[in-house]
Structures are given as structure tokens and as C-alpha cells.
Amino acid sequence: MLRPTIRKRILGIALGLIFLMAITSALSTVMTRKIAHQLDEFSGKYVEAYGHLARINIRSLEQALALRRMMIGRMQSPPDESSVADQRKIYEAKGQEIEQEAQAARALINAIIDDTSTTSDNARLGRIDDRIERVISDLHRYLGEEYKRLLLLLDAGNFPEARASLARTDTLRDDLNQRIEVIRTDMLALVRGDALMTMRDQNTAIFISVVLTMLASILGLMFSLFISTGITGPVRRLLEGTRAVEAGRLDGSIDVTTRDEIGQLTTAFNNMVEQLRHKEHLRETFGRYVDPRVVEGLIDPQSLASGSGERRVMTVLFCDMKGFTSLSEGMTPQGLVKVMNHYLSTMSGPIRGHRGIIDKYIGDAIMAYWGPPFVEHSEQARLACLAAVEMADRGAALRTELPELLGVRTVPSDCEVRIGIATGEVLVGSIGSEFMMSYTVMGDAVNLASRLENANKVYGSHSLASEPAITAAGDAIEAREIDRLVVAGQTRPEAVFEILGRKGELGEKQLVLRDRYAEGLAAYRARRWDDARREFRACLEAVPGDGPSLALAQRVENFLANPPPADWDGAWRLDQK
Structure with missing residues (x-):
């Protein structure tokens, strides 16, 4: 059976956290790519298509301006043929640009419709495409015919009819521009709707990402706590046991709850405590025969x-x-x-x-x-x-x-x-x-x-x-x-x-004893036997039965009867051990 070693537990924690992080990262990547694609559609298609429609109006107005300048050049005396020719080219070029802008707008709209990976209002986009097609068709049909008629009238020099034709042209152009403006308004609504949808999807993605991150963090934390508790719990008990041993408490042991290295260490620790307990018992027993401080010194090879x-x-x-x-x-x-x-x-x-x-x-x-x-x-x-x-x-x-x-x-x-x-x-x-x-x-x-x-x-x-x-x-x-x-x-x-x-x-009598004994001892050493006798008797009066006073008083009596030799130094010799 494989033992759940600490290394395997730590590796398990790391792999679990990496797995949770990988899942969170993959989901975040998928959502980010979806939002990025929506943003690309919004900025590269919706906004561009709206821009093409806006430029159709601009090119139409530029075309109308070129038509007026051409008419003014023709009505001059003499006519400015060069200017007329240039304005005619500008008019026709702006017509082509209108056609190109319309085709570009329709192409972008159709691309949005064909992209099934994003959510868009394809029905409204299809209607806008049809309306753009009809507007461009009417532009070619009505304005084209009126433009040809206006050129013939100008070439014939029939300026009153030409002015009437220009007025009809302006009316048709205003109507077409108004239709383009309505299409632009609808397109702008779609642009705003797509922007709101993109923002909503982005907020949803952020919320989901936060939720997933929190869930991953909670699961990772719970997983880590579950694994680490199995490691730190025995370590904490081992630390408490070590502190108890340091404090001199050897009466306990630690429960072995794991089979990993900490469990083995706990078993070794319990064995060590048992040995210490046995040695302490021997030390206490030996200390009753030899002072414990001497025992400690004898154990230390550098000491005693x-x-x-x-x-x-x-x-x-x-x-x-x-x-x-x-x-x-x-x-x-x-x-x-x-x-x-x-x-x-x-x-x-x-x-x-x-x-x-x-x-x-x-x-x-x-x-x-x-x-x-x-x-x-x-x-x-x-x-x-x-x-x-x-x-x-x-x-x-x-x-x-x-x-x-x-x-x-x-x-x-x-x-x-x-x-x-x-x-x-x-x-x-x-x-x-x-x-x-x-x-x-x-x-x-x-x-x-x-x-x-x-x-x-x-x-x-x-x-x-x-x-x-x-x-x-x-x-x-x-x-x-x-x-x-x-x-x-x-x-x-x-x-x-x-x-x-x-x-x-010391009490009062003991103080008297001390002082009078000192005076008696001084008299004794000076061979003033009467003074010594008097002082030692005073000592016995203060403390009856005082042993040293009795001994010295008896010695004084002996010296009175048998004085010491001349070289006596006042010391007493004890021959017995």
C-alpha cells in the first residue's frame, strides 16, 4: 500500500489548483473570444455600414453641387466649357461613389446576416438591405433620366426649362436623401442595439468570470485546507508536545493520526519521550543518592x-x-x-x-x-x-x-x-x-x-x-x-x-551575652583572670547555661590555680578528633 507522503499531498494540492485554474482560464478565454468577435462585428461591420450610408448622403449632396456648378458654367456668356466638363466628370464620379458606398454597406450587412456565431436582428438587416437596393435603383432610374433631360436642355440653351428640370432633380434627390436618412436611422438603432447587446454580453462574461474565479478560489481553498489540515494538525500537536517536553512535562504522548513522514516523526517523538521519561526516572532515582546538580555535571563531559x-x-x-x-x-x-x-x-x-x-x-x-x-x-x-x-x-x-x-x-x-x-x-x-x-x-x-x-x-x-x-x-x-x-x-x-x-x-539577652563574652575573652587572653571571671559570670546571668561561657569560666578557674606558661598565646589545643 502506498503511503500518502507529504510530497504527494503537496503535489496533489498543486495539481488540483492547476486544474481549477485551467478550467477557469479556458472558460474565460471562450467568453473573451466571443466578446472580442462581437466587438469586431460591431466596430468592423455595423459602424462601417452606417458610415457607408452616411457617405451616400454626402456624395449625393456633392453630386447636386457639381450639377449646379455645371449649370452655372453653361449659363455664363460665353459658356465655361472647361468648367462644365470638369463638373460633369465630378457628377458622374460621385454617382459611381454612391454606387460603391451602397454596395459596400450591403456587403457588410449581408456579412452580419451570414455570421451565425453572433446574435443579430437578421430580419431588420434584410429589410435595410432591400431598402438600400430600391433607393439606389430609384436613384439610377429617376435621377438618371432627369439628368439626361437636363443635359439636353442645357445643350439647347433652354435655360428656363433647365431650371425647372433642376428643381425636379432637387426634389427627387431630397426624397432619396430622406429615404437614405431613414435607413441610416434604422441602421443607427441596430448599431446601438448591437452595442448594448455587446456590453450586456461583456458584463455577463465579467460576472461569469468573477463567479468562476470565486468558485475556483473557494474550491481551491477548501481543497487546500482539507489537505493542509492533515499536515498542519499533526505538526501542531507535535509542536505542542515538543514544548511540553521543553517545559519538563514528560507524562504525555501524541496520537499518531497519519502514516506519512509526520506520522513516522510522531512515532519517533513518542519513543524519544518514552526514553526521556525512563531516563528522567533513573535521574530522579539516582538524584536521591547523589545531588542532581552533581549528576548533571557528571553527565556533561566538559563539566565535572x-x-x-x-x-x-x-x-x-x-x-x-x-x-x-x-x-x-x-x-x-x-x-x-x-x-x-x-x-x-x-x-x-x-x-x-x-x-x-x-x-x-x-x-x-x-x-x-x-x-x-x-x-x-x-x-x-x-x-x-x-x-x-x-x-x-x-x-x-x-x-x-x-x-x-x-x-x-x-x-x-x-x-x-x-x-x-x-x-x-x-x-x-x-x-x-x-x-x-x-x-x-x-x-x-x-x-x-x-x-x-x-x-x-x-x-x-x-x-x-x-x-x-x-x-x-x-x-x-x-x-x-x-x-x-x-x-x-x-x-x-x-x-x-x-x-x-x-x-x-538577636534578643536583648543574646546581645548582652555577645558583648560581655567578647569582653571576657579579651580579659582571658590578657590573663586578667578576675575580669574574665566577672564577665563570664555576667554572661551566665544573661543566658544561664550558655556552654561557651561555662567552658571559659571553668578554664579561668583552672588557670587561677595553675597559671599557663609564660609563652602561652591564648590558643586552646584539641587533641581529640
């Missing part, structure tokens, strides 16, 4: 999956829950998975919400990072710190949700979120073995973030961040310097800050 790492400044975050190990003891595997999933979902939301990349889950710990190409370099620390604030808020809410999940009344009071953030240079890239690769970050900043998360145990804090992270975050958050630490694996001290909240959202 280059196989070689590179040095970049990035911000790393570690999160853990204090007391989770003891909390999970005694849980069933199903209950533990339920609690873990809820906890990790709660803590992961702020990270994803602030465009962070979740690198991995390590038990109840979360590792995440920010940096190019996922976020701008200038935004990474600010986004990480804001995520830490929201995670701390959700951690407080999580403590109220856990009893319902566990089916107990309360949970241990030490179930709190601990966060560590560090900004610095790391090695980033696809790292692993020939059997398994992972796109991750490695370096001192990663280690520092992990150590800071663990340092929350020492200071009783929730969110600790390195000085570069706090500096890069700018005025997005409120923070206070906690201490200078030398963490395990490093030799130089790092200024460590606690993230207190978003900018402008």
Missing part, C-alpha cells in the same frame, strides 16, 4: 567528570546529633530507619534550600559543601551559615517530634544538633578507584569543619565556624568569637566563632 581534581576555595559543613547513639540503643531496625530518615530529611532540607551539595551521610552525620560551579564564590559562606541557622532551628523542633516517632514521652535532653563550618582551599573532583568514583572534596577545610563540629562538645555550643567563613558571610548573620583553637592535625591556631542567628534577629 573530567577525571582530574582541582584546587578551589569552598565552604564545608558537618552536622551531627549529640546523644543520637544512646538514643538509638534499644530501637528496632524499622524504628531506627524511620527516625534516621526523618532526622536526615529534616537536616538536609535547609542545605538543599540554600543550594548546598550534600556529599554523604555518615551514620547520623551529614557532610555538605558550597562553592563553584554550584554557587557563586561570594555566596558560598553566607548560604552555608544561613543553612546552619535554619538547621539549628529545626534541631530544636526535632526534639519535640522524636517522642511521637519513637512512641515515648520524652527523649534525652542532650539530643541536640552540632554543626561545624569551615571555608578554605580544598581538592575537588572525581575521586575514587577504577571500580567506584565519587565527586567530593578533600583537604584541610574539610578536616577543620569536622573538627569544629566535634569541638561543640567542648564548648557546649551548636554551630561553630572558622574565621574565613564568618568573614565571607558578611552581615548576613550574627556571630561571636569563641576561642582560638589548634585542632588535631594542625599546628597553627584558628579563630573559631559561634553562629548566633540571622542578622538583626
Whole structure:
């Protein structure tokens, strides 16, 4: 079976339009030729015949004038024989011209009668022909006889009788001219009638041509619409499907309504959408294990999956829950998975919400990072710190949700979120073995973030961040310097800050805590132990149970009993990881 291809459809439209145009053109040509023939008969026969009749009158008058001049020349004394001879020739020549004009008029009239392709009043034309014949016959008979008699009278010099003969000649001529005038009037009526008929036929031809053109146009348009709809309809549906795919909607398919190239293209498009739907499902499933942005980067050979790492400044975050190990003891595997999933979902939301990349889950710990190409370099620390604030808020809410999940009344009071953030240079890239690769970050900043998360145990804090992270975050958050630490694996001290909240959202007690703690820390580093003790106690009065104030106050008491060495630099060394 032959397939109705687009080429055949377009060719069919073209042939159909050409056929309609040919029919219209043929009918228009036939009507135009008929009108042209009528116009030729009108201008070449009717008008010419009328002109011959008009010239008969003129030649008759010229003949009468020649006759008078001949008579005047004869009546002169002496007679002007030369003039008489010339006028006699003119008279006889005009007679011949009258005969010729009459024959020419009759020939044209008979030609009109003999032409059966045109509509004419042949009866009236036949009568006009007979009348012309009788007039010419009477002209020869009566005027000829009177002319001969007049010549004899002039030759005899009988001028009175000659004048009488001339008067009779004029009377006969007037009668004949009057008859010719009547014939001309009738002929003029026929000319006008033929002109009106020609105009009417021309208008009819124009009307028929317009009607045929309109019918051909309507039929051609309907034919074209019928054929083109079969082409444009599927194309429009295919375009809508393409736009839906472009918008990310892969849940639909397009009905295949034709067997041409568009039908084949639609089938291929549906297959492509099915493949995209399958790949999107795989992408969504894979995206639950690896961040979708990392997946996109790994798919792009020019982006992340280059196989070689590179040095970049990035911000790393570690999160853990204090007391989770003891909390999970005694849980069933199903209950533990339920609690873990809820906890990790709660803590992961702020990270994803602030465009962070979740690198991995390590038990109840979360590792995440920010940096190019996922976020701008200038935004990474600010986004990480804001995520830490929201995670701390959700951690407080999580403590109220856990009893319902566990089916107990309360949970241990030490179930709190601990966060560590560090900004610095790391090695980033696809790292692993020939059997398994992972796109991750490695370096001192990663280690520092992990150590800071663990340092929350020492200071009783929730969110600790390195000085570069706090500096890069700018005025997005409120923070206070906690201490200078030398963490395990490093030799130089790092200024460590606690993230207190978003900018402008601290309460009055927290503002007092921040300011008095800063004064106490300065006194502590200057070895003014009494001043430091007083300031840290003021901090605890403002916010009872503040972990860093308790830790530093206890450290002051220890230094009062056992002062630090002379070369003490005010930094605290953490040996535990």
C-alpha cells in the first residue's frame, strides 16, 4: 500500500489548483473570444455600414453641387466649357461613389446576416438591405433620366426649362436623401442595439468570470485546507508536545493520526519521550543518592567528570546529633530507619534550600559543601551559615517530634544538633578507584569543619565556624568569637566563632551575652583572670547555661590555680578528633 507522503499531498494540492485554474482560464478565454468577435462585428461591420450610408448622403449632396456648378458654367456668356466638363466628370464620379458606398454597406450587412456565431436582428438587416437596393435603383432610374433631360436642355440653351428640370432633380434627390436618412436611422438603432447587446454580453462574461474565479478560489481553498489540515494538525500537536517536553512535562504522548513522514516523526517523538521519561526516572532515582546538580555535571563531559581534581576555595559543613547513639540503643531496625530518615530529611532540607551539595551521610552525620560551579564564590559562606541557622532551628523542633516517632514521652535532653563550618582551599573532583568514583572534596577545610563540629562538645555550643567563613558571610548573620583553637592535625591556631542567628534577629539577652563574652575573652587572653571571671559570670546571668561561657569560666578557674606558661598565646589545643 502506498503511503500518502507529504510530497504527494503537496503535489496533489498543486495539481488540483492547476486544474481549477485551467478550467477557469479556458472558460474565460471562450467568453473573451466571443466578446472580442462581437466587438469586431460591431466596430468592423455595423459602424462601417452606417458610415457607408452616411457617405451616400454626402456624395449625393456633392453630386447636386457639381450639377449646379455645371449649370452655372453653361449659363455664363460665353459658356465655361472647361468648367462644365470638369463638373460633369465630378457628377458622374460621385454617382459611381454612391454606387460603391451602397454596395459596400450591403456587403457588410449581408456579412452580419451570414455570421451565425453572433446574435443579430437578421430580419431588420434584410429589410435595410432591400431598402438600400430600391433607393439606389430609384436613384439610377429617376435621377438618371432627369439628368439626361437636363443635359439636353442645357445643350439647347433652354435655360428656363433647365431650371425647372433642376428643381425636379432637387426634389427627387431630397426624397432619396430622406429615404437614405431613414435607413441610416434604422441602421443607427441596430448599431446601438448591437452595442448594448455587446456590453450586456461583456458584463455577463465579467460576472461569469468573477463567479468562476470565486468558485475556483473557494474550491481551491477548501481543497487546500482539507489537505493542509492533515499536515498542519499533526505538526501542531507535535509542536505542542515538543514544548511540553521543553517545559519538563514528560507524562504525555501524541496520537499518531497519519502514516506519512509526520506520522513516522510522531512515532519517533513518542519513543524519544518514552526514553526521556525512563531516563528522567533513573535521574530522579539516582538524584536521591547523589545531588542532581552533581549528576548533571557528571553527565556533561566538559563539566565535572573530567577525571582530574582541582584546587578551589569552598565552604564545608558537618552536622551531627549529640546523644543520637544512646538514643538509638534499644530501637528496632524499622524504628531506627524511620527516625534516621526523618532526622536526615529534616537536616538536609535547609542545605538543599540554600543550594548546598550534600556529599554523604555518615551514620547520623551529614557532610555538605558550597562553592563553584554550584554557587557563586561570594555566596558560598553566607548560604552555608544561613543553612546552619535554619538547621539549628529545626534541631530544636526535632526534639519535640522524636517522642511521637519513637512512641515515648520524652527523649534525652542532650539530643541536640552540632554543626561545624569551615571555608578554605580544598581538592575537588572525581575521586575514587577504577571500580567506584565519587565527586567530593578533600583537604584541610574539610578536616577543620569536622573538627569544629566535634569541638561543640567542648564548648557546649551548636554551630561553630572558622574565621574565613564568618568573614565571607558578611552581615548576613550574627556571630561571636569563641576561642582560638589548634585542632588535631594542625599546628597553627584558628579563630573559631559561634553562629548566633540571622542578622538583626538577636534578643536583648543574646546581645548582652555577645558583648560581655567578647569582653571576657579579651580579659582571658590578657590573663586578667578576675575580669574574665566577672564577665563570664555576667554572661551566665544573661543566658544561664550558655556552654561557651561555662567552658571559659571553668578554664579561668583552672588557670587561677595553675597559671599557663609564660609563652602561652591564648590558643586552646584539641587533641581529640
